[in-house]
Amino acid sequence: MDKPFAITLDPGSSLANRTGSWRTFRPVYVDRLPPCNAACPAGENIQGWLFHAEAGDYEKAWLTLVENNPLPAIMGRVCYHPCEGACNRGQLDESVGINAVERFLGDEANRRGWQFAPPLVSSSGKRVLIVGAGPAGLSCAYHLRRLGHQPVIMEAARHAGGMMRYGIPQYRLPRAVLDAEIARLIDFGIDIITSAKVEDVESTMREGGFSACFLGVGAHLAKRAYIPAGDAARILDALTLLHDVEAGEPPLLGRRVIVYGGGNTALDVARTAKRLGAEESIIVYRRTREKMPAHASEVEEALQEGVAFKWLATIKAADEGEVMIEKMRLDEKGFPQPTGELERLPADAVVLALGQESDLSLLDNVKDIEIINGVIQVDDNKMTGRAGIFAGGDVIGGEKTVTAAIGHGKRAARAIDAWLSGRTYAPPKKPEIATFERLNTWYYSDAPKTVRPTLDLVRRQSTFDEVVGGLTEDNALYEARRCLSCGNCFECDNCYGVCPDNAVIKLGPGQRFRFNYDYCKGCGLCAAECPCGAIVMVAEEI
Amino acid sequence: MHEQPIKFYQTGTFTVGNRLLPPEQRTVQSRIKRYNSLNSGHRACQGCGEALGARYCVDAAMEAANGRLIAANATGCLEVFSTPYPETSWQLPWIHSLFGNTAAVATGIAAALKVKRAKGERRHIRVIAQGGDGGTTDIGFACLSGMFERNDDVLYICYDNGGYMNTGVQRSSATPPAARTATTPSLEGALGNAFGQGKFLPEIALAHGIPFVATATVADLHDLEAKVRRAMEFHGARYLHVLVPCPLGWGFPSHETIKMARLAKESGIFPVFAAESGEVVASAPIRRKVPVEDYLRPQKRFAHLFSPTLNLAALARLQELADRNIRKYRLLPETL
Numbered sequence: 001m002d003k004p005f006a007i008t009l010d011p012g013s014s015l016a017n018r019t020g021s022w023r024t025f026r027p028v029y030v031d032r033l034p035p036c037n038a039a040c041p042a043g044e045n046i047q048g049w050l051f052h053a054e055a056g057d058y059e060k061a062w063l064t065l066v067e068n069n070p071l072p073a074i075m076g077r078v079c080y081h082p083c084e085g086a087c088n089r090g091q092l093d094e095s096v097g098i099n100a101v102e103r104f105l106g107d108e109a110n111r112r113g114w115q116f117a118p119p120l121v122s123s124s125g126k127r128v129l130i131v132g133a134g135p136a137g138l139s140c141a142y143h144l145r146r147l148g149h150q151p152v153i154m155e156a157a158r159h160a161g162g163m164m165r166y167g168i169p170q171y172r173l174p175r176a177v178l179d180a181e182i183a184r185l186i187d188f189g190i191d192i193i194t195s196a197k198v199e200d201v202e203s204t205m206r207e208g209g210f211s212a213c214f215l216g217v218g219a220h221l222a223k224r225a226y227i228p229a230g231d232a233a234r235i236l237d238a239l240t241l242l243h244d245v246e247a248g249e250p251p252l253l254g255r256r257v258i259v260y261g262g263g264n265t266a267l268d269v270a271r272t273a274k275r276l277g278a279e280e281s282i283i284v285y286r287r288t289r290e291k292m293p294a295h296a297s298e299v300e301e302a303l304q305e306g307v308a309f310k311w312l313a314t315i316k317a318a319d320e321g322e323v324m325i326e327k328m329r330l331d332e333k334g335f336p337q338p339t340g341e342l343e344r345l346p347a348d349a350v351v352l353a354l355g356q357e358s359d360l361s362l363l364d365n366v367k368d369i370e371i372i373n374g375v376i377q378v379d380d381n382k383m384t385g386r387a388g389i390f391a392g393g394d395v396i397g398g399e400k401t402v403t404a405a406i407g408h409g410k411r412a413a414r415a416i417d418a419w420l421s422g423r424t425y426a427p428p429k430k431p432e433i434a435t436f437e438r439l440n441t442w443y444y445s446d447a448p449k450t451v452r453p454t455l456d457l458v459r460r461q462s463t464f465d466e467v468v469g470g471l472t473e474d475n476a477l478y479e480a481r482r483c484l485s486c487g488n489c490f491e492c493d494n495c496y497g498v499c500p501d502n503a504v505i506k507l508g509p510g511q512r513f514r515f516n517y518d519y520c521k522g523c524g525l526c527a528a529e530c531p532c533g534a535i536v537m538v539a540e541e542i
Numbered sequence: 543m544h545e546q547p548i549k550f551y552q553t554g555t556f557t558v559g560n561r562l563l564p565p566e567q568r569t570v571q572s573r574i575k576r577y578n579s580l581n582s583g584h585r586a587c588q589g590c591g592e593a594l595g596a597r598y599c600v601d602a603a604m605e606a607a608n609g610r611l612i613a614a615n616a617t618g619c620l621e622v623f624s625t626p627y628p629e630t631s632w633q634l635p636w637i638h639s640l641f642g643n644t645a646a647v648a649t650g651i652a653a654a655l656k657v658k659r660a661k662g663e664r665r666h667i668r669v670i671a672q673g674g675d676g677g678t679t680d681i682g683f684a685c686l687s688g689m690f691e692r693n694d695d696v697l698y699i700c701y702d703n704g705g706y707m708n709t710g711v712q713r714s715s716a717t718p719p720a721a722r723t724a725t726t727p728s729l730e731g732a733l734g735n736a737f738g739q740g741k742f743l744p745e746i747a748l749a750h751g752i753p754f755v756a757t758a759t760v761a762d763l764h765d766l767e768a769k770v771r772r773a774m775e776f777h778g779a780r781y782l783h784v785l786v787p788c789p790l791g792w793g794f795p796s797h798e799t800i801k802m803a804r805l806a807k808e809s810g811i812f813p814v815f816a817a818e819s820g821e822v823v824a825s826a827p828i829r830r831k832v833p834v835e836d837y838l839r840p841q842k843r844f845a846h847l848f849s850p851t852l853n854l855a856a857l858a859r860l861q862e863l864a865d866r867n868i869r870k871y872r873l874l875p876e877t878l
């Protein structure tokens with residue numbers, strides 16, 4: 001061997017020394033469930049679509065969003081965004097404005113004419129009857145179509161949309177937005193037959209050759225309370241009023257309107273009354289502001305528009321031009337109790353907004369469906385006692401929101417898909433929640449939330465123009481980038497950078513990373529310095 | 543309407559990379575094809591701050607020198623864990639020197655390159671020297687001061703882990719006051735390293751009036767790389783002093799190396815600044831100020847300050863050292 005003087009060995013690389021054998025813990029990449037996703041009743045992958053929005057790829061963001069929810073422009077306006085309440089960034093400064101970005105994406109899609117990705121599986125040809133074109137029915141139809149089935153929606157009203165059209169007023173949800181998102185669903189291959197009330201589900205299914213059915217009939221019958229009223233008293237119900245306004249035939253209300261109830265419907269009616277010209281619009285509610293089921297932001301907006309509130313009061317009687325109210329007090333359990341103290345209020349009209357129930361006459365001939373207190377009973381997969389008939393939305397009770405209805409429709413569609421092929425749907429196991437404690441928040445830049453602009457007050461009191469505005473592109477991008485990407489790698493390269501042993505392999509944009517266990521010593525630095533908690537240290541079997 | 547400038551990048555420059563940043567603002571370390579000047583398979587402890595700091599610095603210098611770089615290396619952990627004969631982790635021309643003469647060896651290489659250039663060498667080859675705090679502030683100090691004073695064309699990088707770690711954690715003149723080492727034990731009456739001794743070499747380097755002096759930590763990569771880049775823009779003697787926490791010698795779990803460096807900087811106990819031609823030109827401001835106690839408490843070398851009794855007097859003196867740094871280097875906005 002020809003070696004220089006005093007040299008006995010070939011020079012070698014330290015790569016021969018596999019330091020991975022030192023390890024007692026190994027780092028592993030994980031995807032956790034961000035709290036926003038976990039809180040979304042429609043099961044949106046919020047972190048997932050924000051990831052694309054952050055990079056300015058709005059179409060990809062929108063496409064990711066609509067994998068779970070086909071109505072983002074509507075959602076971005078009417079959803080009460082429980083996601084934001086759960087958002088980890090709320091513990092840092094303020095929650096991410098998820099709902100505002102969602103609306104921005106929905107509006108962009110409408111503006112630019114983006115379309116859904118084609119259905120996942122080629123057509124199964126199986127026809128599914130959907131009763132009702134509210135959010136529950138639309139969502140179920142969309143997801144069935146995605147899975148390759150042929151949904152047909154039968155809708156009693158003249159137009160599709162359910163409460164999104166005949167309940168939620170235009171100043172919160174402009175009809176052009178609603179129409180655009182419904183039109184996209186029709187383009188996607190969903191048949192919607194309007195002015196087609198289903199009178200008897202079993203016969204409609206039989207005659208139409210439907211293999212399964214989803215009931216999304218909502219709750220449209222106004223609940224009434226007994227109020228002794230003189231002949232000349234003008235008493236209306238909230239849903240009829242909102243329906244008539246939508247149909248272009250607003251009722252005459254007079255100068256003073258009293259709205260009875262404490263839910264969102266009461267607020268919408270009171271705000272609508274203002275817009276119809278009432279000088280005074282007063283909400284009478286038997287409990288306190290804190291106990292009101294209506295959403296705080298809507299109470300705030302109503303107050304700004306001059307709606308007045310009478311807390312802790314019930315209506316005892318109504319007569320021409322006035323009502324008699326009784327003051328209440330809350331007992332130890334928080335229930336309102338009468339005090340016997342009475343007061344007269346001038347009122348030209350009283351609108352009852354005391355909740356709704358479902359018209360279930362279409363089920364009269366269906367056996368095996370259990371109905372308790374007017375609510376259809378379903379299992380986890382939204383199936384009723386009658387195999388093959390599913391239900392969701394307001395008709396199954398619980399959380400009565402557009403978002404929940406969309407979630408029900410999705411879950412039912414997956415269950416129907418399984419049922420059609422003789423299986424029972426089992427949802428994939430959810431990963432652990434990416435809690436705030438798992439984050440290394442040092443790495444996130446400080447940034448307060450962007451505020452959505454609101455319409456000026458004069459226009460809000462006289463017109464049905466939309467009250468809350470959208471974000472500009474700059475603002476939407478800024479807001480999206482406030483996301484911490486909880487529990488899911490966002491390719492910050494920290495693990496790749498901080499490893500003293502170069503034991504992290506970078507796979508390239510969108511491909512994330514891999515560990516090189518030949519050299520990883522298991523120090524745990526990568527896991528400690530991952531901002532979003534996407535790495536765990538797992539004990540090695542030794 | 544509330545307009546926001548769009549210059550907001552989620553993690554800004556705090557993380558190693560950031561897919562949202564324009565490519566020119568990303569770090570050398572974040573690249574898929576980086577130099578990895580210090581390769582895998584080295585024998586540094588788990589979570590070694592020095593191994594990490596060395597790859598950060600040398601890769602950045604390699605980038606600035608277009609890959610034409612020679613390194614001289616003092617004895618110490620860095621040398622021992624990277625080159626047990628016949629293996630080497632170094633992916634650049636690298637020469638081992640004695641414990642105390644690295645600066646002189648690098649000076650020699652720089653001089654040789656000068657001669658070669660005079661004889662027609664076209665390539666622009668640069669030189670760095672690197673060593674631990676012991677090799678730099680103690681035994682290598684004479685050679686280093688000479689290198690400064692002659693303004694030799696070398697970037698000297700000191701990896702400060704606050705002691706002679708390679709030989710079993712003995713005190714150096716960079717060991718912080720109150721720290722327990724093998725030679726400054728915590729016994730009754732002698733609570734670790736004495737106050738009022740030691741030296742902060744960056745200030746001595748600065749006093750030489752050399753073109754560039756800076757400090758950095760492994761907790762802020764963007765700052766560290768910017769300093770190496772800036773240093774490489776100068777010719778003549780340059781000095782970079784990098785704080786590299788040592789899990790073994792300081793007594794903290796191996797996954798907290800970066801956290802320790804961050805706490806050192808955020809408490810003010812280790813000032814991060816840059817100086818050109820003898821004048822401080824920039825300080826890295828404290829972002830989320832913490833009391834010095836937050837930095838000390840997790841480290842076993844300071845355990846005697848907290849138990850069996852809380853040594854408030856020593857803690858107050860250490861806090862005063864941090865506060866002095868904050869005043870002196872204007873580390874907080876209100877001190878500007």
Ligand SMILES: Cc1cc2nc3c(=O)[nH]c(=O)nc-3n(C[C@H](O)[C@H](O)[C@H](O)COP(=O)(O)OP(=O)(O)OC[C@H]3O[C@@H](n4cnc5c(N)ncnc54)[C@H](O)[C@@H]3O)c2cc1C
Pocket residue numbers: 078079080131132133134135136137154155156157160161162163164167168169196197198199216217218219220242264265268359362392393394395400401402403405
């Ligand atoms: C005034 C008001 C404001 C609201 N504001 C909000 C809000 O801001 N955010 C929010 O999340 N939620 C809001 N909600 C609640 C929300 O609108 C409902 O929870 C949601 O629309 C329920 O969806 P659904 O699909 O179950 O029923 P619906 O939207 O009620 O749709 C049911 C549809 O089924 C049709 N149908 C019924 N029976 C038959 C039949 N036999 N044959 C054929 N078709 C039939 C109906 O015509 C209707 O179109 C509001 C509700 C009201 C009343």
Ligand SMILES: Cc1ncc(C[n+]2csc(CCOP(=O)(O)OP(=O)(O)O)c2C)c(N)n1
Pocket residue numbers: 592617618619620640641642673674675676677678703705706707708709714
């Ligand atoms: C002249 C001389 N004295 C002592 C030693 C033994 N020795 C080797 S490394 C070292 C300590 C190194 O400390 P430092 O420079 O801080 O580097 P670290 O190991 O902490 O990175 C000592 C004392 C030596 N190699 N040569």
Ligand code: SF4
Pocket residue numbers: 034035036037046047050086087088089096098482483484485486
């Ligand atoms: S920071 Fe982002 S991922 Fe985390 S909870 Fe908020 S929106 Fe979801």
Ligand code: SF4
Pocket residue numbers: 027498499500501502503504515519520521522523524525526527589
């Ligand atoms: S930082 Fe590197 S060596 Fe440490 S656990 Fe992570 S991959 Fe392994």
Ligand code: SF4
Pocket residue numbers: 029488489490491492493494495496513526529530531532533534535
């Ligand atoms: S440190 Fe960054 S790149 Fe690595 S897993 Fe976490 S988020 Fe992804």
Ligand SMILES: [Mg+2]
Pocket residue numbers: 674675676701702703704705706707
């Ligand atoms: Mg040392």
